[in-house]
Amino acid sequence: xxxxxxxxxxxxxxxxxxxxxVIRHSTVLKGIGDDCAAVSLKKNEVQLMxxxxxxxxxxxxxxxxxxxxxxxxxVNVNVSDIAAMGGVPQYALLNLSLPSATQWKWVxxxxxxxxxxxKEQSIMLVGGDVSSSKEISGSLSLMGNVSKNKCIYRNGAKxxxxxxxxxxxxxxxxxxxxxFSPRIKEVKKxxxxxTPTAMIDVSDGLLQDLGHITKQSRVGAAIFSDWIxxxxxxxxxxxxxRKKPIEHALTDGEDFELLFTASPKVLSKIPNLIGKIPxxxxxxxxxxxxxxxxxxxxxxTRKIKISKKGYNHF
Amino acid sequence: xxxxxxxxxxxxxxxxxxxxxVIRHSTVLKGIGDDCAAVSLKKNEVQLMxxxxxxxxxxxxxxxxxxxxxxxxxVNVNVSDIAAMGGVPQYALLNLSLPSATQWKWVxxxxxxxxxxxKEQSIMLVGGDVSSSKEISGSLSLMGNVSKNKCIYRNGAKxxxxxxxxxxxxxxxxxxxxxFSPRIKEVKKxxxxxTPTAMIDVSDGLLQDLGHITKQSRVGAAIFSDWIxxxxxxxxxxxxxRKKPIEHALTDGEDFELLFTASPKVLSKIPNLIGKIPxxxxxxxxxxxxxxxxxxxxxxTRKIKISKKGYNHF
Numbered sequence: 001x002x003x004x005x006x007x008x009x010x011x012x013x014x015x016x017x018x019x020x021x022v023i024r025h026s027t028v029l030k031g032i033g034d035d036c037a038a039v040s041l042k043k044n045e046v047q048l049m050x051x052x053x054x055x056x057x058x059x060x061x062x063x064x065x066x067x068x069x070x071x072x073x074x075v076n077v078n079v080s081d082i083a084a085m086g087g088v089p090q091y092a093l094l095n096l097s098l099p100s101a102t103q104w105k106w107v108x109x110x111x112x113x114x115x116x117x118x119k120e121q122s123i124m125l126v127g128g129d130v131s132s133s134k135e136i137s138g139s140l141s142l143m144g145n146v147s148k149n150k151c152i153y154r155n156g157a158k159x160x161x162x163x164x165x166x167x168x169x170x171x172x173x174x175x176x177x178x179x180f181s182p183r184i185k186e187v188k189k190x191x192x193x194x195t196p197t198a199m200i201d202v203s204d205g206l207l208q209d210l211g212h213i214t215k216q217s218r219v220g221a222a223i224f225s226d227w228i229x230x231x232x233x234x235x236x237x238x239x240x241x242r243k244k245p246i247e248h249a250l251t252d253g254e255d256f257e258l259l260f261t262a263s264p265k266v267l268s269k270i271p272n273l274i275g276k277i278p279x280x281x282x283x284x285x286x287x288x289x290x291x292x293x294x295x296x297x298x299x300x301t302r303k304i305k306i307s308k309k310g311y312n313h314f
Numbered sequence: 315x316x317x318x319x320x321x322x323x324x325x326x327x328x329x330x331x332x333x334x335x336v337i338r339h340s341t342v343l344k345g346i347g348d349d350c351a352a353v354s355l356k357k358n359e360v361q362l363m364x365x366x367x368x369x370x371x372x373x374x375x376x377x378x379x380x381x382x383x384x385x386x387x388x389v390n391v392n393v394s395d396i397a398a399m400g401g402v403p404q405y406a407l408l409n410l411s412l413p414s415a416t417q418w419k420w421v422x423x424x425x426x427x428x429x430x431x432x433k434e435q436s437i438m439l440v441g442g443d444v445s446s447s448k449e450i451s452g453s454l455s456l457m458g459n460v461s462k463n464k465c466i467y468r469n470g471a472k473x474x475x476x477x478x479x480x481x482x483x484x485x486x487x488x489x490x491x492x493x494f495s496p497r498i499k500e501v502k503k504x505x506x507x508x509t510p511t512a513m514i515d516v517s518d519g520l521l522q523d524l525g526h527i528t529k530q531s532r533v534g535a536a537i538f539s540d541w542i543x544x545x546x547x548x549x550x551x552x553x554x555x556r557k558k559p560i561e562h563a564l565t566d567g568e569d570f571e572l573l574f575t576a577s578p579k580v581l582s583k584i585p586n587l588i589g590k591i592p593x594x595x596x597x598x599x600x601x602x603x604x605x606x607x608x609x610x611x612x613x614x615t616r617k618i619k620i621s622k623k624g625y626n627h628f
Contacts, residue, residue, distance in 0.1 A: 004421065004446070005414035012421070012444050016408070019429045020439045025404060028438055037440030039405060041355050051407040051455055053445040090339065091353060093365040094330070095409075095453045100319035100628045107318065107326070115333045124342055125334045126351030130326050131367040132318070132628050134449050139409045141365055141455035314414045314446050 004314045012314070033216065034154050035084035035200060036144070046151045050081040051141040060178070062136050067106050069178040071113025077203070078142035079121055079182035080256045084201040085153070086191050087146035088184065089123045094140050097133035110138075121184060150191050157198040157217035157261040161285040164196075164270065167257040167277050169206055170234025170248030177254035186274045187258060194269040196260035205251040207306060209259055211292060217261075220290035223250075223283035225304055226297045250294065250306055261285055318628045326628075347530065348468050349398035349514060350458070360465045362458040364395040370450040374492070381420045383492040385427025391517070392456035393435055393496035394570045398515040399467070400505050401460035402498065403437045408454055411447035424452075435498060464505050471512040471531035471575040475599040478510075478584065481571040481591050483520055484548025484562030491568035500588045501572060508583040510574035519565040521620060523573055525606060531575075534604035537597035539564075539618055540611045564608065564620055575599055 004012070017032050024031075029046060030038040036048040054077070056062045060070045075092070082089045094114065098107060118125055123142070166183055183201075190196070198213045207223075214221050225246050234248035241248070262270060271279055294304040318326070331346050338345075343360060344352040350362040368391070370376045374384045389406070396403045408428065412421060432439055437456070480497055497515075504510070512527045521537075528535050539560050548562035555562070576584060585593055608618040 002418055003414065004412050004416045004418065007418050007421075009444055012410075012412075015422075016425060016439070016442075019425055020432065023433055023436060023438045025436075025438045028405070028440055031438065031440045032442075034441075037405065037407070039440070041361070047355070049405065049407055049441060049455075049457070051409055051442050053409045053411055053443045053453075055411055055445045055447045057448065058446055091342070091351065091363065093351070093363055093455050095365055095367045096326075097367055097369055097451060098318050098628070100317065102318045104316055104318065104321050107321075108329075111330060111333055118334065119337055122337060122339075124337045124339045124345065125330070126342055126345045126353070127348075127363060128330075128346075128365050129367045129453070130323055131369045131451075132372050133369045133451060134371065135447065137411060137445075137447065137451065139367075139443070139453050141363075141407050143363070143457075314412070 008314055030153055035081040038085065038151055040148070044148050046146050046148050048082050048085050048087045048144040048146060049141065050078050051139060052077045052081070053137060053139040056136040062106065065178060067110040068113035071110040072117040073178050074138050074140050075114055075117035076180065076182045077256070078140050079184060080201040080203070082142060082144040083183045083187045084199050084258060085146060086150045086187055086199065087144040089121050089142050089144040091126045091143040092118060092123050092140055094125055094128035095138060097131045097137045099134060099136065100132055102136060150195065152196050152199040154198050154200050154213050155216035157213050157219050157285050159219055159285055159287055160264065161197050161261040162264055162267065162281050163221060163223070163261050163283040163285060164279055165202070165206065165229065165257055165259050165282050166279055167255065168229045168231035169202070169255050169257065170231050170245060170252045171237040172233065172252055172254045174233040174237060176233060180256040182256060183258045186277055189271070189274045194262060194266040196262050199258060199260040202255040202257045202259050203253060205253045206259065207250050207292065213259070213261065214292055218288050220286040220288050221283055221292045222286050223292070223294045224297050225294050227280065227282045229278055229280045247306060322628055344467055349395040352399065352465055354462070358462050360460050360462050362396050362399050362401045362460060363455065364392050365453060365455040366391045367451060367453040376420065376450050379492060381424040382427035385424040386431040387492050388452045388454050389428055389431035390494065390496045391570070392454050393498060394515040394517070396456060396458040397497045397501045398513050398572060399460060400464045400501055400513065401458040403435050403456050403458040405440045405457040406432060406437050406454055408439055408442035409452060411445045411451045413448060413450065414446050416450060464509065466510050466513040468512050468514050468527050469530035471527050471533050471599045473533055473599055473601055474578065475511050475575040476578055476581065476595050477535060477537065477575050477597040477599060478593055479516070479520065479543065479571055479573050479596050480593055481569065482543045482545035483516070483569050483571065484545050484559060484566045485551040486547065486566055486568045488547040488551060490547065494570040496570060497572045500591055503585070503588045508576060508580040510576050513572060513574040516569040516571045516573050517567060519567045520573065521564050521606065527573070527575065528606055532602050534600040534602050535597055535606045536600050537606070537608045538611045539608050541594065541596045543592055543594045561620060
């Protein structure tokens with residue numbers, strides 16, 4: 001455990017959580033460990049706070065990808081986190097680190113993307129910071145709100161719940177990782193008819209993000225591969241990657257779809273389609289001792305081995 | 315205007331402000347352009363939001379400076395912005411970009427510094443993000459609060475007001491830029507007896523930060539160099555720099571003292587000392603047409619030329 005590559009992304013987050021364990025505010029309903037922090041500021045209203053970094057060469061490629069799309073992505077990855085809590089975004093702080101030699105044309109187009117995505121969600125940029133640096137990177141902190149009884153955490157999944165996902169999964173690297181639409185409208189529609197027991201956005205890969213729900217909810221999960229909504233991009237990518245499309249759907253990062261659990265009692269209230277976006281049941285929540293397993297279908301219980309569990313920084 | 319070094323730090327901020335001009339929320343009392351954004355969330359209470367980036371090689375030197383002090387600085391530069399609005403910090407989001415080869419020992423000590431500074435101010439870390447990168451950089455977003463009638467902006471200075479500064483100025487590069495104490499206690503004491511008309515923290519250099527107040531308040535300022543509280547470090551630095559100590563006091567960045575204006579009517583209510591921290595009158599607010607000028611004293615009105623106006627990224 002000498003270097004960050006040994007500690008890993010989740011190791012680092014766990015260590016930070018341990019260190020800061022002592023300071024708590026009674027207003028904080030949820031701190032580190034969910035898509036957003038949730039703070040009780042007004043009666044019946046919760047403020048959501050989230051922040052994401054994008055680094056050149058890691059999360060985007062400044063020399064290959066369109067700066068306007070990178071700018072939109074910086075906003076939308078955060079909007080997706082607000083959506084995953086059931087909320088609506090309101091205020092943003094933008095931080096930009098840029099080499100002195102960066103072309104203004106690039107920065108201008110990047111900022112156009114940021115502003116476009118902000119406008120789409122009626123988010124007001126209220127502050128931030130700029131610095132010179134050796135590599136381009138940006139971070140955005142986003143504040144939003146949600147009524148207290150509609151705020152959905154990762155830790156509420158119960159044994160017997162069904163597991164759902166919006167949209168089609170896998171192969172986002174072919175384009176969707178930049179051009180995705182965060183599921184704000186869809187979440188509003190869903191929450192108008194029922195309340196999920198747990199929710200997360202699929203940013204690290206379906207299995208890994210499902211693992212966040214099961215770990216925090218202290219449950220297990222059975223996923224049925226025949227039920228997974230596989231995207232065309234997952235099929236296209238599989239021709240080059242020597243992986244099956246289903247593997248891409250289960251493990252590729254940055255789909256930015258919503259993964260949620262709900263009681264089977266509300267099944268009739270869950271739409272199959274919101275606009276053009278499918279909402280698909282992909283499995284069920286089981287006892288914690290069973291862990292997470294992938295089976296072909298409920299009637300074919302041979303476990304499917306999946307090699308890679310999603311993205312990990314460092 | 316092809317590259318960021320031509321656009322400059324303040325050019326970039328102005329261009330961002332122009333681009334985002336369209337989206338406004340009625341709850342936002344102050345957006346971009348002050349030490350913090352100010353949002354009206356509850357009756358009589360304002361939420362403050364601020365964010366600062368620190369980049370290795372620009373804002374700190376990971377190979378020379380102690381990581382624990384760099385961690386403290388990342389928190390305290392933001393706390394200083396909350397203090398400059400009259401507020402108290404509450405919640406933080408931490409973003410860290412680290413090369414995979416970074417020693418855990420360094421990161422561990424850096425995080426200890428972050429946590430120490432958070433504890434000192436009872437700030438709860440509620441979230442953030444981590445990413446791999448080529449250079450070490452960190453950013454922190456900090457939320458705080460202040461009652462509506464005690465929230466101090468940069469734009470309230472009036473002709474005839476007196477100008478004050480806390481502490482001693484200049485030469486912070488010799489150590490204070492890392493080890494400073496943000497003026498939270500001091501601001502609380504000040505606000506208990508009177509209300510400044512405008513306030514800012516001295517991060518870019520006294521003259522440059524005073525320029526932010528005069529520009530936004532549409533006033534000018536006369537500063538008296540004999541009255542400036544010059545630090546010992548400014549004197550020490552002047553022996554090597556070929557500049558006068560007063561030049562360091564007027565233009566060095568990262569003093570993180572408070573610069574504020576107040577009506578002469580409340581002069582008797584302004585303490586000369588808060589604990590061990592001096593509060594010094596350094597000049598007065600004048601008509602906007604006069605600009606900012608430095609004179610030896612009120613009775614010696616030969617203008618003093620100052621070469622450099624403070625720090626500018628890019």
